[in-house]
Amino acid sequence: MEYRRYPSSTAILPDGHLWIVSFEDKVLRADPAQDDVSAGLEVVRVGSSGSWLYDGLLALDPEGMLIASGGEPDRRDGLRRRRVSLRDGSTVSKTNPWALRPTPEEMGWRLSPKFSRAELAEAEEWNALGYLYGLGGPPPYGTDRLMAFSTDGRVALAVTTTYRVDIYDSLLRPVTVIERDEQGPQLTAAERRNAVAHTAARRRDEEFYPYVDSDIPDRKPPLRDLWFDRDGRLWLERYLANEPQQQGADVYGVDGDYLFSAEWPRGVDFGYGAIRGDTGLGVQTDALGIPRVVRVRFSAEEADP
CATH class of the missing domain: 2.40.10 (Thrombin, subunit H)
Incomplete structure (x- = not known):
């Protein structure tokens, strides 16, 4: 068939x-x-x-x-x-919910000075400047944009460096705003070393990478990722401080009210939204790059709104 x-x-x-x-x-x-x-x-x-x-x-x-x-x-x-x-x-x-996202320029992304005027003009003519920005940005822990879609048509938009999420209905009418005055945790010495090594490797291997060590911020963003689960709840994944073996998220209901916070083993990706009730199916990738599906049960204390 x-x-x-x-x-x-x-x-x-x-x-x-x-x-x-x-x-x-x-x-x-x-x-x-x-x-x-x-x-x-x-x-x-x-x-x-x-x-x-x-x-x-x-x-x-x-x-x-x-x-x-x-x-x-x-x-x-x-x-x-x-x-x-x-x-x-x-x-x-x-x-067109994608039009609501901030532009690379608004997020502070940079173009490589190695692009010629002709290359930039051609990209602009074809509305492809975003692609050229994407070749370099963001730097490690830099500003990125997040978008998620629910199975009932809602859209969530955020920028990682601010704990603020704007939620719209299926017609892109504003529904609610989730906002906190919160910073992300500071980078540890090991995280900074890894970020510097990552940036150096990209400068070595990629001709148009524009960022240097000084572009790496001192703090991680307050938001890492976001998604809707099967119950329509919005999960805002955060960077945790001094918890190298854990990941965590704040969870909000359909009306935007805070429900609970949850933590789970590091390396499990729930970005597909396969969570219902207090159980989630995530993808975990091992040191050899082999993915597997794992089931995580969140504790009753965490899952009780």
């Missing part, structure tokens, strides 16, 4: 169905409880632009609209999210 050969993403959304992004702008819906899932596939054709969909970021908003992401035809400025009617597959509205 074509759907078995060319799925680009799968997700189980809050309605309990298995959703599959396939080629030719198709989204497929199935009941995962059926013995033969493929026999019950329903097809929602999302537009007719010729494979604009890309993997991930499927959602169902509170009005029952499917939200799918992909490249906008004949535009150079990247991606769009479409709210799609499940009745006929027509586009109800479009949004």
Whole structure:
């Protein structure tokens, strides 16, 4: 079957169905409880632009609209999210949450002086300056931008150097702001040595790397990562002080209220959002670079709001 050969993403959304992004702008819906899932596939054709969909970021908003992401035809400025009617597959509205992110210049990223005027002019003509900035930034523990999407259509945006997260609904209307006056912990001597070695290696191996040792900050950012879990809660991962074997996050409810803080063994990545209740499935990579799926049970004291 074509759907078995060319799925680009799968997700189980809050309605309990298995959703599959396939080629030719198709989204497929199935009941995962059926013995033969493929026999019950329903097809929602999302537009007719010729494979604009890309993997991930499927959602169902509170009005029952499917939200799918992909490249906008004949535009150079990247991606769009479409709210799609499940009745006929027509586009109800479009949004561009990526446009809300700060630019590399606003975050303090730098371009390498080795780029020629002609290279910069060509990149600007093709709206590709962000790519050139991305070749070098950010430096270790420098300013980065974070974005997460929930399965009900919400979008969370943050900059790592400030404990502030702006949350929007599926139409990019502001919902709430989560904010604390908090700094990240200071770098230890070992962390600074590792960061200096990393920067030196990149300057040696990458022609256009623009950062030097003095660009490494004295403190880590207050935020490291963010994601929504399967219950719609927002997890804000923090850098912990003097806890080399642990990672941790603050967890907020759908209304933006603080629920609890959790810690787990270092090296387990929960960025895929596979957490429900007090149990999470994460990806842990060993010293040889081999990933494995691990299950973590958060303590009842931590998971009780």
